[in-house]
Amino acid sequence: MRFRDIAWAKLNLTLEVLGRRGDGFHELRSLVAFAGAGDTVEFTPHISPGPRLVAQGAGAPVPPGVTLEVEGPFAGALAGANLMLEAAEAARARVPPCRPAPSGLVKALPVAAGLGGGSADAAAALRLLVAAGEGAFSAEDAGAIAPVLGSDVAVCLRSSPAMITGRGEKVAAVSGFPHCGVVLANPGVELATSAVYGALGAAPLDASPEALSEGAPPLDFGGSFEALIAYASARVNDLEPAARRLAPELGAVISALETLSGARLVRLSGSGATCFAVFATPREALRAAILLAEKAPDWWITAGILGNPRTP
Template identity: 45%
Template sequence: MSASAFAPAKVNLYLHVGPPGADGYHPLDSLMVFADIGDEVSISTGPGPALRLSGPFASGLEAGDNLVLLAARQLAQKLGRAEPPPALVLDKRLPVAAGLGGGSADAAATLRLLSRAWASPMSGKDLEILAADLGSDVPACIRSRPVTATGRGEVLAPAPDLPGLPAVLVNPGVACPTGAVYRAFDA
């Protein structure tokens, strides 16, 4: 079986972050769009569950504790699959901790890829609900088309019609993990 799924970079055209609630999560309001660059997740030959990393930004990741494998395991459990997920390859073309939703996009691509490969009866909305446990912007990445996101990021609505937007994404080479950025908002 050879199949793959594209994991496009997520770009927040605006992002409003509120103070954390009693659950520790920050409410947000964002307009998210998706670029034509991104990572690629594919099914590999060989026993699973395993993850092989490739690409220019693979060195910034650990294969054992990756959202790709977490997503694969979560979907397998939800579908009641006894056998482990197949071996996967993540071609990491997006910088890690760059604010582009790379890990979230990778998890979403994994859910879409394995849902197709396993002929899952789950709808896109079902995948979004499952994805919310993996991260606040993973549901938007399931859609990978312009959306407004509120709540913790799981309340999605189609964005208004937008024209194409040429953009240049620059990687300054400085990691900005989401948790640290949100803690800075709190300060």
């Protein structure tokens, strides 16, 4: 028996870099939502000892007895540590009886693309550990492990609209996020997050992280698409100028998205190189994605519902 979950693509609708912290991280404030596109993660409840196997593209060491098969259009781009396996090992360390382990990954999202792909994969792995762990591993355990694995894993664990602060590990729910559509476009360029932050050259943080978040009311869009657009349009992605210096191709992607009929917010997601356009309805987004794919057949392009793809 296998358990499956989708590692949904994370979009930073806004991303404010408030300063460089003393620990080397950057203090962030970002409105995050999830698109209806993602990788597929599979878990097998019981793993018996056997040979170690990593399929194409997955370069991380695999613990004895764990078989991880990686496929999909972006399997070959994976390299280095696999956060799914780290999630499984962290779960076993926290709850020794917890035996399920990742057995499959269909890598449908581009790598180093500003979509939180690795974090989303790890978050899906944690959700599956809860589902397949027969009570040994709880949602509380998953929540405790998530921020240790990476800055984005905590918000990806929920995969619902949120305001994230700190280095990204502090997650506050956003209410009333409207049902709308989004087009994602990536020109096939990989951008390392560390390189983009390095090119940003942010100034040191001039206030304590706690002081920056004090008194901030929770966001509630009341289901209004116009309220969402007004909020996001008044803010920016502070990483976009640095990313565009490192990858000038992004200018063409953003310009192409801006020409699509009905596009209301066009921006780079995270550190890139995926850009997005937000539309009032998923139908508008799908129509726009089809037209864009005809003009730019070499780009990775998809359309989806923006917000919380885990619920209808």
